[in-house]
Amino acid sequence: GNSVTQMEGPVTLSEEAFLTINCTYTATGYPSLFWYVQYPGEGLQLLLKATKADDKGSNKGFEATYRKETTSFHLEKGSVQVSDSAVYFCALRALEYSGGGADGLTFGKGTHLIIQP
Amino acid sequence: DAGVIQSPRHEVTEMGQEVTLRCKPISGHDYLFWYRQTMMRGLELLIYFNNNVPIDDSGMPEDRFSAKMPNASFSTLKIQPSEPRDSAVYFCASSRRRTGQRNTEAFFGQGTRLTVV
Helix, strand or coil, rough: EEEEEEEECCEEEECCCCCECCCCEEECCEEEEEEEEEECCCCCCEEEECCCCCEEEECCCCCEEEECCCCCCCCCCCCCCCCHHHHEEEEECCCCCCCCCCCEEEEECCCEEEEEE | EEEEEEEECEEECEEEEEEEEECCCCCCCEEEEEEECCCCCCEEEEEEEEEEEEEEECCCCCCEEEEEEEEECEEEEEECCCHHHHHHHEEEEEECCCCCCCCCEEEEECEEEEEEC
């Protein structure tokens, strides 16, 4: 089956610090990979995605590279801001029509990021 | 586009009562997903539909849970009878399969926070 493992939180950093949130996955088939962000009281929003090996997704200063050899998709940002405080979810979506619920996104448990001024 | 619309945003009900959660997906999207989010279990896929047809309901916890999608613009998730352990945030998400594109992302609603007392 499909699964996503990401580092447990909360992760507390000072403003302008470098951020890495680790994410590894197991999947049947060739998945696409996503990072979603959830701000307090809101739904999940897509932050970035990558659909094939060595692709780099980027948005709002965040980056993640699809590493097939290490089955990883770590999220990084060079200088975090207080406004980046949120819960971050790594997710995968396997090939469509492969059955067994593969069309649904499989999420990690989320990492709560707290940025202090 | 207004995005995925869920109602109500908050629901407080007594144990044993029937609860109905509603979702309007983004127009033109042919996939609809229901997720449940709790602190203990994170985000869980309950059921998803493709072209209004339930494809995989293996995530539905018990027979007390049921979901319908009578048309392309509306879906319901019903819990009858409700129990305190059903308390969670329930998210609806939709996506569209584009020809030639793999594994497109899902767009989430704001969620319904359900409290069963």
